[in-house]
Amino acid sequence: MRIGIFSDVHANYEALSASLEALKDQSIDEYHCLGDVVGYGGSPNECVNVVREVARNTILGNHDAAVAGRMDYSYYYEAARHALDVHSSMLTADNAEWLKGLPYSKKLEYADVDLCHGSPVRIEDFDYIFAPEQARECLPMFDTMAQLTLIGHSHLCKVFALTANSVEELPANDFVLDAGKKYIVSVGSVGQPRDYDNRASFIVFNSDSRKFEFKRIEYDIEAAAAKVLSAKLELNFANRLRIGV
16 A cells, blocks of 8 residues: 655645646655644645645644643744644634544554654653664664654654664664564655655655655745735744745
């Protein structure tokens, strides 16, 4: 089975649309979203509508949780808080209710894959994994982890290979899973990449061949940036789309 997985859409309809259009050529059997459908961008309802339609599973992200009233975000910096407040006011009641019901994680038993937004350790805290020392916190869970844990949250493409007592960071390139190891992979961001590559990021995983593929696609950044400004959100949220940070 070929699985399309994406994360951190952040209300960027142009990036989401381009990513899903590109995935049409990948013979995808099902889609999964790793969270943060809202936050930062100018099209929260449009993105929620699309994700609800295409994704078999969507995981709760921290921005989703904030907009849905499931977490305190008073400690977020002012511009991020403002965007969440704006999105909360923009979302339809039905879309807001959908966000409230999203799970923190999901196991795909048929593929030996775990889906979550941030670290599977203290899952409701939305901790990051973008460095080996953070991935190392998962070692006590090694025996119960799926062979592949897919996460978002950092907006970076990262690969960590785990044994029962070690963690190795690998290049974020296509690879085939080694049967003797377990993996934590951060899939990057559709709507707000932060690795200085402004193309939308998503992945394809073949559950039969165990092959993992990183994908990038260009999209209409200026249209997405214009919607950020139309929603009267922080100017920097539009600028960072252009530079991928």
